[in-house]
Amino acid sequence: MAANLPNMRSIRRVMGVDPGLTRCGIGVVDGYPGLARLVGVDVLHTPADAELGDRLAALEDGLVQWLDRAAPDVVAVERVFSQHNVRTVMGTAQAGAVALLVAARRGVPVVWHTPSEVKAAVTGQGRAGKDQVAFMVRRLLRAPGLAAPADATDALALAICQLWRGAAMARLAAGGAR
Amino acid sequence: MAANLPNMRSIRRVMGVDPGLTRCGIGVVDGYPGLARLVGVDVLHTPADAELGDRLAALEDGLVQWLDRAAPDVVAVERVFSQHNVRTVMGTAQAGAVALLVAARRGVPVVWHTPSEVKAAVTGQGRAGKDQVAFMVRRLLRAPGLAAPADATDALALAICQLWRGAAMARLAAGGAR
Numbered sequence: 445m446a447a448n449l450p451n452m453r454s455i456r457r458v459m460g461v462d463p464g465l466t467r468c469g470i471g472v473v474d475g476y477p478g479l480a481r482l483v484g485v486d487v488l489h490t491p492a493d494a495e496l497g498d499r500l501a502a503l504e505d506g507l508v509q510w511l512d513r514a515a516p517d518v519v520a521v522e523r524v525f526s527q528h529n530v531r532t533v534m535g536t537a538q539a540g541a542v543a544l545l546v547a548a549r550r551g552v553p554v555v556w557h558t559p560s561e562v563k564a565a566v567t568g569q570g571r572a573g574k575d576q577v578a579f580m581v582r583r584l585l586r587a588p589g590l591a592a593p594a595d596a597t598d599a600l601a602l603a604i605c606q607l608w609r610g611a612a613m614a615r616l617a618a619g620g621a622r
Numbered sequence: 623m624a625a626n627l628p629n630m631r632s633i634r635r636v637m638g639v640d641p642g643l644t645r646c647g648i649g650v651v652d653g654y655p656g657l658a659r660l661v662g663v664d665v666l667h668t669p670a671d672a673e674l675g676d677r678l679a680a681l682e683d684g685l686v687q688w689l690d691r692a693a694p695d696v697v698a699v700e701r702v703f704s705q706h707n708v709r710t711v712m713g714t715a716q717a718g719a720v721a722l723l724v725a726a727r728r729g730v731p732v733v734w735h736t737p738s739e740v741k742a743a744v745t746g747q748g749r750a751g752k753d754q755v756a757f758m759v760r761r762l763l764r765a766p767g768l769a770a771p772a773d774a775t776d777a778l779a780l781a782i783c784q785l786w787r788g789a790a791m792a793r794l795a796a797g798g799a800r
Binding site: 495496497498500501504524533534537538539540541542544545547548549554 | 673674675676678679682702711712715716717718719720722723725726727732
């Protein structure tokens with residue numbers, strides 16, 4: 445049925461952000477449910493021995509460059525519900541706040557996905573391991589040789605998750621059949 | 623002894639920030655150990671039903687206005703070590719990140735104090751209650767009629783704590799007697 449063919453207008457660009465102070469993963473993909481193309485990938489680093497404010501400012505600079513360069517339709521950020529280490533939660537929250545802030549300043553909508561939503565979207569299993577997520581990201585993007593650390597493949601998985609789920613949620617919101 | 627007289631050059635202006643998304647307390651004081659003068663106090667509100675990114679952007683606007691207007695020598699922020707509610711920790715961390723970011727962008731140093739350090743500085747007791755902190759803030763600032771909510775008096779207490787402790791830490795760092 446024609447209604448099931450992907451429409452060119454439905455192609456979206458998503459920038460996934462795996463927030464972190466020491467390593468912040470960035471992954472940009474284009475596509476629609478079932479097809480994702482790699483646009484760009486990066487890991488922003490800030491030195492652990494620098495002042496926290498300077499680290500956040502450096503992170504802001506990097507995120508602004510990526511937002512302006514990639515011009516995504518939407519930014520997808522990992523939603524952290526609970527972690528054992530309060531220090532890690534704080535760093536993740538602080539880095540995530542900067543991503544949110546720069547996206548809001550540019551009028552780019554931000555969506556959130558939990559780690560299990562992301563894992564389920566790319567592997568079919570909400571408790572998949574890091575290696576399996578990285579393997580499936582490379583397969584889905586048809587980039588088997590992609591050299592990228594886990595923070596980067598996690599950000600790409602977030603972006604792919606939004607391509608898949610975002611469209612499904614939009615259909616549900618519009619009252620369409622699934 | 624002359625060495626114990628406060629030196630005009632030691633007068634510092636501190637802006638205390640009690641970070642929060644729904645209510646962010648701001649308190650600015652001038653002084654030196656033993657004397658604190660109220661400069662300004664405010665609570666920044668952001669609507670709980672707004673997008674998180676827009677809330678952070680509104681908070682940034684308010685903090686920038688206060689930083690530019692008050693021109694503090696240093697910003698003191700509450701250091702959160704642990705809270706039971708992860709959602710509250712995240713909001714505090716996100717709001718604190720914005721305060722850090724805007725201070726770093728303007729080259730204003732940021733210092734951290736734990737709630738118990740703040741309580742001990744203004745009441746002599748690290749486990750003092752909110753009412754006791756608010757009472758002592760009004761007494762120390764000689765502003766018994768100050769109408770300000772707890773978020774604002776907490777921010778003032780943070781600023782006073784930095785006036786007291788900051789000088790002591792600077793003396794210790796310089797190798798002087800306590």
